[in-house]
Amino acid sequence: xxxxxxxxxxxxxxxxxxxxxxxxxxxxxxxxxxxxxxxxxxxxxxxxxxxxxxxxxxxxxxxxxxxxxxxxxxxxxxxxxxxxxxxxxxxxxxxxxxxxxxxxxxxxxxxxxxxxxxxxxxxxxxxxxxxxxxxxxxxxxxxxxxxxxxxxxxxxxxxxxxxxxxxxxxxxxxxxxxxxxxxxxxxxxxxxxxxxxxxxxxxxxxxxxxxxxxxxxxxxxxxxxxxxxxxxxxxxxxxxxxxxxxxxxxxxxxxxxxxxxxxxxxxxxxxxxxxxxxxxxxxxxxxxxxxxxxxxxxxxx
Numbered sequence: 364x365x366x367x368x369x370x371x372x373x374x375x376x377x378x379x380x381x382x383x384x385x386x387x388x389x390x391x392x393x394x395x396x397x398x399x400x401x402x403x404x405x406x407x408x409x410x411x412x413x414x415x416x417x418x419x420x421x422x423x424x425x426x427x428x429x430x431x432x433x434x435x436x437x438x439x440x441x442x443x444x445x446x447x448x449x450x451x452x453x454x455x456x457x458x459x460x461x462x463x464x465x466x467x468x469x470x471x472x473x474x475x476x477x478x479x480x481x482x483x484x485x486x487x488x489x490x491x492x493x494x495x496x497x498x499x500x501x502x503x504x505x506x507x508x509x510x511x512x513x514x515x516x517x518x519x520x521x522x523x524x525x526x527x528x529x530x531x532x533x534x535x536x537x538x539x540x541x542x543x544x545x546x547x548x549x550x551x552x553x554x555x556x557x558x559x560x561x562x563x564x565x566x567x568x569x570x571x572x573x574x575x576x577x578x579x580x581x582x583x584x585x586x587x588x589x590x591x592x593x594x595x596x597x598x599x600x601x602x603x604x605x606x607x608x609x610x611x612x613x614x615x616x617x618x619x620x621x622x623x624x625x626x627x628x629x630x631x632x633x634x635x636x637x638x639x640x641x642x643x644x645x646x647x648x649x650x651x652x653x654x655x656x657x658x659x660x661x662x663x664x
Contacts, residue, residue: 364386364663365386365659367389367414368381368387368662370382370419371416372421376636380653380656385659389405403433403434415448416431419639420450421639447484448485449486449661452638473496473498484498484501486503486504487635487657488506489504506538507611509657523576524546524580525539525545526550526599527581532584548572550564550566550569550595570602576603581599581609582611583612584614585613585616586615592610592623604627609631614638615635615641616640629648632648632650634651634652
């Protein structure tokens with residue numbers, strides 16, 4: 364069981380399950396003002412010398428991110444150490460162009476986090492993976508192969524291949540292939556004019572590998588429009604109509620059941636509840652993996 368946790372974010376299935384695994388949830392009070400500004404305070408008996416924070420920012424992103432920084436400032440002023448700050452999803456923009464589910468530039472967020480006494484920062488399967496982003500705190504990324512370890516061990520066998528949708532998935536593919544001693548590759552994906560129109564280049568070598576496979580594990584860290592997965596499932600189905608596709612996505616921003624899931628080759632789509640909207644998708648082909656126990660395990664280690 365985890366001690367002294369502060370939960371940031373709306374009441375989601377993830378945060379509800381986290382509560383069941385904690386001895387002490389620190390209660391904070393949100394004080395709203397007439398101009399929609401707000402601050403947080405705690406009941407006096409709740410405040411101790413150190414805390415862990417779980418920041419679920421998947422809904423009301425900007426409000427909850429501001430709330431997180433208010434709380435970090437509160438802890439700093441009251442000399443309360445932050446042992447762990449866990450982001451189920453770490454939201455940021457890789458450029459100064461902010462859109463959709465993203466927020467401020469990555470290094471702007473890092474600069475803010477570096478202002479506070481945080482020992483460890485955790486996140487699930489982030490775009491920046493293990494590159495040095497300048498955090499003062501120790502960075503721990505829970506990789507996709509660890510999040511879906513149980514599912515991979517049940518599905519993957521010698522006639523399974525692993526596919527990544529683009530060059531950014533190269534390391535994910537390599538790790539899983541090495542672990543299970545199987546083949547895999549990643550596509551050279553192109554976006555037309557940086558929009559959602561996706562082109563998957565034909566490759567005779569890939570088609571030969573697909574034709575020999577009984578099942579495919581298709582992995583990605585995020586899904587928004589699903590246009591990439593639609594193209595890949597069509598490509599695989601054309602190459603080997605008998606091959607079944609198991610899709611693993613860590614962070615899902617989909618609000619509706621995507622068209623690609625109707626493809627007969629698609630067997631199961633695995634998502635996590637790191638994003639609140641994922642839990643609202645209802646389909647016999649979609650399985651939502653609760654990551655609360657993974658978070659609890661990381662914080663308790």
